[in-house]
Amino acid sequence: MKKLYLIPISILLAAPLSSLLSASIDSLISLNEDLPKDEYFPFLNGVIIGTIYELAIYFIIGIPVTLIIDTITYFLGLHTNLKVYLLQFSLYTISAITLAYILDSDNFWAYLTVGIAVHPYFNILFFLKKTNSKP
Numbered sequence: 584m585k586k587l588y589l590i591p592i593s594i595l596l597a598a599p600l601s602s603l604l605s606a607s608i609d610s611l612i613s614l615n616e617d618l619p620k621d622e623y624f625p626f627l628n629g630v631i632i633g634t635i636y637e638l639a640i641y642f643i644i645g646i647p648v649t650l651i652i653d654t655i656t657y658f659l660g661l662h663t664n665l666k667v668y669l670l671q672f673s674l675y676t677i678s679a680i681t682l683a684y685i686l687d688s689d690n691f692w693a694y695l696t697v698g699i700a701v702h703p704y705f706n707i708l709f710f711l712k713k714t715n716s717k718p
Contacts, residue, residue, distance in 0.1 A: 586715055590649055590708065592711065593708040594638065594641040594704065597703045598634045600703050601702075605629070605700070606629035606633060610626050641704065652674045652678075655670075671709065675705040683697040
């Protein structure tokens with residue numbers, strides 16, 4: 584809770600990274616599809632538009648969820664990095680599944696897209712918290 588400035592930093596790092604991952608997976612899946620002639624940079628457009636959407640979702644939904652998960656971790660009083668990592672990983676996964684279910688319950692791609700967006704954010708935030716903590 585003390586290092587709240589790490590959350591926006593991790594959001595700014597994770598949004599382009601997860602958007603790049605999502606666009607890469609999408610372009611690999613649609614390799615054999617014919618693209619329209621007027622679409623010159625579909626990959627770059629996907630990364631830029633995905634980053635803008637993900638930034639908004641990270642700031643609106645991600646910050647409160649992060650604060651709730653940090654509070655749960657604090658109250659449980661876990662002391663080893665592995666236990667904290669596994670608990671937070673599972674809580675972020677549950678939140679990703681819940682968000683994907685709210686967005687579109689019957690679509691597997693919703694689960695994949697939200698999962699791709701949540702886990703880079705979590706790993707970057709966890710790494711930043713561990714590197715900026717006192718020994």
